[in-house]
Amino acid sequence: MIASGITTSGRAIPSYRANGIKVLWLFAMVAGLGLLLTLSVAVGTRYVGWADIMAALGGKVDSIDQAAVAVRIPRTLLAGLAGASLGLAGAIMQGVTRNPLADPGILGVNLGASLAVVIGVAWFNIASADAYIWTAVLGAGVSAVFVYTIGSLGRGGATPLKLALAGVATSVAFSSMVLAVVLPRADIAGGIRSWQVGGVGGVTFSAIAHALPFLVAGFALCLISARKLNSLALGDELAAGLGERVAVARAVAAFGAILLCGATTAICGPIGFVGLVVPHICRLLVGVDHRWLLPFSALAGACLLLAADIVGRIIARPNELEVGIVTAFVGAPFFIWIVRRQRVRDL
Template sequence: MTAKTLISFERLAPRLRERLRQNRAFWLAAMLAVLAVLLAASLAIGTRSVSLSDVAGALAGHADTIGEAVVTMRIPRTLLALLAGAALGLSGALMQGMTRNPLADPGIFGVNMGASLAVVIGVAWFGIASSQAYIWSAILGAGVTAVFVYAVGSLGRGGATPLKLTLAGAATSIAFASLVIAVVLPRGDIAGGIRSWQIGGVGGATFERILPVLPFLAAGLVLALVSARKLNAMALGDEIAAGLGENVSLGRALSALSSVLLCGAITAVCGPIGFVGLVVPHVCRLLVGVDHRWLLPFSALVGAALLLASDILGRIVARPGEVDVGIVTALVGGPFFIWIVRRQKVREL
């Protein structure tokens, strides 16, 4: 590279950085606007449509029949969809960053199903009933599953390659799904509720169910933001990251702990919702690039928007009934998963 080329590049670099900052600011404003529209739509659309004036009245405290329904049913549901989407999108970005695997996702890696199995065992064998017991069981199950999948994917030559981690996660998820059925089948008294919860949804949300989850989600968010810079370094490779002074093991541990907290807490409340963590980070990379300091917050915003949109769609297509959000995200995520596999090509994973 000639001196003239270097000088030209140095002059061009600030313009590129400024253009990138402007694009990020644009996408941030656009995403916030989309999220605001979806929040209003989630409050207004349901088995019975509610006008925005009635929604505003309910938020202002006017106690009529429609307003009471909005406050007691749709606001908690909307809040839960917002939190669940943000947590799953963020955890997917963390998993893809720390494993450098474009197919990483809490569902594909079996983490959601591990959390589900732990909750089902707790309900069927130990009679747990409180929200705190559900949350701790789910987090424990998610953490044990994450360690197990990583250990299995690390066996053999080459260590934990993306392909081996994906295969280990998929096999674990299938095995745990079968174990859930085996645990539930003899227990007819809990089978109906467990089956409904296993689909994954935000219906029936209440503030009493949401409040115990908030500290765990807050802790997961803080750990995610702390690990953003380390993930940027790890994207260059473990050896280069260590050479830059980053503690690779600590960065991977923080990211894993954050992902486990986010996945486990949300699975305890909503059940296993798949593919949000797979789809969202890829969309966000197209919008804001690969810098995790931007990618992680954007993944939370886009994840919240995706789950809200999926929940609204599920209410519309089956009126007066509804389709659970877990089914809608599977219909969206399945084809996207196939596209990612074809685009990345298995031999490159």
């Protein structure tokens, strides 16, 4: 019988049993997502009864309580979509680079998108949602290529440590450039600084609709890359021997992740650490097979960002903490733990 996993005691797990465990985790993840979606609509800085919640879900807005729920609905949808996008993008970036430290925030992709949007607003007066998204996607792509190029220089090529250092240095540089662009412009400084924290509040269905084509395209490109990423995990030479076009496979998967990061950053601002934390947790649940890992990373990313948004609403009542602050509190210690692990050198 073919074994597809190993227990902590070193014994092989039969394939049918391993797949059964994965299916159970899938049902648990979907149930958790449903619960968090419900809580996100029901919980906020203002208490709302279930009668008003059901009325608002039905499209009725005749009171302040129902209006509060109506505002939470697009916010909940965006938190789920953004979390799924960032979780999936993180898994793709770790698979493409074979780097356990890869993450849209750590590799500077989010800050590249952020800098591009800030320059577009300050110097070219972009204002439409489509212009924001296209600009963010372009900035994310340029930043990803730049970081990978810098991390590939010298001996050993693009090692995890070199990519992480190049990404962190690029993020710091881009963050300083954002400040340099924003400081002379008092008319946009307040809005830009609020957006840069990273949050899902105040969104409308219209804004989500503008980003949806980019997100759908990004999800499709990432998910169809699962088998190719499994081949790339074996090494470039072996993958090429199996018939894979290595450069094309990497480019397609990376482009999907860039679409997800750019569109999400344009709407929410740069939200860090979701793409780092989620894939590592999912590997503990379903292993390294990208056919399972990618969908699980999307679901777990949605759960994480929804939970972070709910915590941000209730932890500082009557005020709120933006979701980007909450994820930073969770992700920063996790990043330190990953760096300190001696065994994590490649996937």
